[in-house]
Amino acid sequence: MQNEENENTLYARWLNKELSDQEYAELQKKGDDKVLSKIIETVDAWSLPSISENHKQEIDRRIATKQKKKIIPFYKQTWFYAAASVVVLLGIFFLIKEDEKNEPKLARIECLPGSTKTITLADNTVMIMNGQSYVEYDSVSWSTNRQVNMEGNVYFDVRTKGAFTVNYNDGKVSVLGTKFNVQHKNRFTSVKCFEGKVQVELGKLSFAINPGEGVRSSKGIPSKFKFNPVNVKPLSALTTFENSPLEEVCNALSIHYGLEFKGNGVDFSRNFTGIYKNTSVDTALMMVFEPMGISYTRKGTTVFLENK
Amino acid sequence: MSLHGNDSVCEENNFNVVYKNNARPLRNFVYYRCGDIEKAEDIVQESMISLWENCIKITFQKAKSFLYTCARNIIIDNSRHEKVKLEFIKQLNTGFAEDPSYTLIKNEFEKKLEDAISLLPENQRETFLMNRIDKMTFPEIADVLGVSVKAVEKRMHLALSTLKEKVAELNYIKI
Numbered sequence A: 001m002q003n004e005e006n007e008n009t010l011y012a013r014w015l016n017k018e019l020s021d022q023e024y025a026e027l028q029k030k031g032d033d034k035v036l037s038k039i040i041e042t043v044d045a046w047s048l049p050s051i052s053e054n055h056k057q058e059i060d061r062r063i064a065t066k067q068k069k070k071i072i073p074f075y076k077q078t079w080f081y082a083a084a085s086v087v088v089l090l091g092i093f094f095l096i097k098e099d100e101k102n103e104p105k106l107a108r109i110e111c112l113p114g115s116t117k118t119i120t121l122a123d124n125t126v127m128i129m130n131g132q133s134y135v136e137y138d139s140v141s142w143s144t145n146r147q148v149n150m151e152g153n154v155y156f157d158v159r160t161k162g163a164f165t166v167n168y169n170d171g172k173v174s175v176l177g178t179k180f181n182v183q184h185k186n187r188f189t190s191v192k193c194f195e196g197k198v199q200v201e202l203g204k205l206s207f208a209i210n211p212g213e214g215v216r217s218s219k220g221i222p223s224k225f226k227f228n229p230v231n232v233k234p235l236s237a238l239t240t241f242e243n244s245p246l247e248e249v250c251n252a253l254s255i256h257y258g259l260e261f262k263g264n265g266v267d268f269s270r271n272f273t274g275i276y277k278n279t280s281v282d283t284a285l286m287m288v289f290e291p292m293g294i295s296y297t298r299k300g301t302t303v304f305l306e307n308k
Numbered sequence B: 001m002s003l004h005g006n007d008s009v010c011e012e013n014n015f016n017v018v019y020k021n022n023a024r025p026l027r028n029f030v031y032y033r034c035g036d037i038e039k040a041e042d043i044v045q046e047s048m049i050s051l052w053e054n055c056i057k058i059t060f061q062k063a064k065s066f067l068y069t070c071a072r073n074i075i076i077d078n079s080r081h082e083k084v085k086l087e088f089i090k091q092l093n094t095g096f097a098e099d100p101s102y103t104l105i106k107n108e109f110e111k112k113l114e115d116a117i118s119l120l121p122e123n124q125r126e127t128f129l130m131n132r133i134d135k136m137t138f139p140e141i142a143d144v145l146g147v148s149v150k151a152v153e154k155r156m157h158l159a160l161s162t163l164k165e166k167v168a169e170l171n172y173i174k175i
Helices: A002-008 A010-015 A021-030 A032-044 A055-070 A078-101 A246-257 A281-289 B012-034 B037-053 B060-078 B100-119 B122-132 B138-145 B149-168
Strands: A106-111 A116-120 A126-138 A147-157 A164-168 A171-175 A179-185 A188-195 A198-202 A205-209 A213-218 A221-226 A238-245 A260-264 A271-277 A294-299 A302-307
Touching: A002 A010, A002 B149, A010 A021, A010 A032, A010 B149, A021 A032, A032 B100, A032 B122, A032 B149, A055 B012, A055 B037, A106 A116, A126 A246, A147 A246, A164 A179, A171 A179, A179 A246, A188 A198, A188 A246, A198 A213, A205 A213, A205 A221, A213 A238, A213 A246, A238 A246, A246 A260, A246 A271, A246 A281, A271 A281, A281 A294, B012 B037, B012 B060, B012 B122, B037 B060, B060 B138, B100 B122, B100 B149, B122 B138, B122 B149, B138 B149
Parallel strands: A147 A164, A260 A302
Antiparallel strands: A106 A126, A116 A126, A126 A147, A147 A179, A164 A171, A171 A198, A179 A188, A188 A213, A198 A205, A213 A221, A238 A271, A294 A302
């Protein structure tokens, strides 16, 4: 076995001068060493041409081209945007899906005391919120379900025809393309119609009101009233009242500035005609109560009223 | 082979050294297999670019065998069973009295040897030529071909054995 192995590599070992004396002698005897030497001597003198001159430059050039491509950051590549878009779209899709599956999620928008907020909905309906108010509506299926839950003082400008309902604690207002104002807080409700026609439901009673008409309800007792829509501008820098009971004015003030009124012997059914400022609580109080001959003291959010 | 602190082939210096050390023997190795110098040089370029693209994974020490493996794969893809006809640059006769018959016999011998080498089985042919032309040692050849040194010695023995018989009929003694 060992012999066979050696036999297999005989010439290789001859080349490396690793033959035993005996092996070498045998080789010489056959004359093989001369032939082999001649082959080696001949081939060793051969060569192959040098590598062509621009061979390495060509490699460098091709690498530089690839490198330019390689160092383009991930986020700059077009397909990154494609992938990102797909992810975002899927995200939106599933969000919407999720919304549809569950109970309709209501969008709730709140307004802080002393401020106003204007919301324009997809159908161009404008809601202007005043003071401490909130509105809730189904933002997903708004086009088919135009219902707003609210509290506080909100002016509505409904631009598109179709059912539109404003719900509040003890009633609702249904309209067909109109401008109207709803004021509701603490069981006091006042709905003023500026344009179009409004159907107001207060408890079990229902009122249809035209422009310049209003319905107010205090402690469950509703009454209709009239106002001049030119004078009574909804929700601007000034709030205007025309022959409105003091209760409604105080209610509006309490919504707007987040106040609480405590009257000592003050008659809240007296009517007030005038304006108050929407930007300064103390100026507003002065503008309402000075002409009415009522003295007031404000401690934080509580206002104590007293007849002069 | 390398004294670089950083043995990454991504380093330009290291990459250039790898090229300098290996390009020519690698080109020759590919030539022994495919018999086309131009194609061989292209394959070396491909292999070097592949090395650079994978440089993070390959250390300086591993670069050589990577190149040979890479080149081998490209040859296998390209031209498996093409018959090769190798040609070498022969040394010009220098100085000695130019005997026309001597030159004739020598040329014939060289031609015969060249043909015999071309006809050797691929693994014997490349082993023999890497050893003789590129002066690679048996362990080096074993390393780049991924075989044992013993296998290289056997291939070398077989190559020499075949070549010896092929040229034996010529009157080589006189040259």
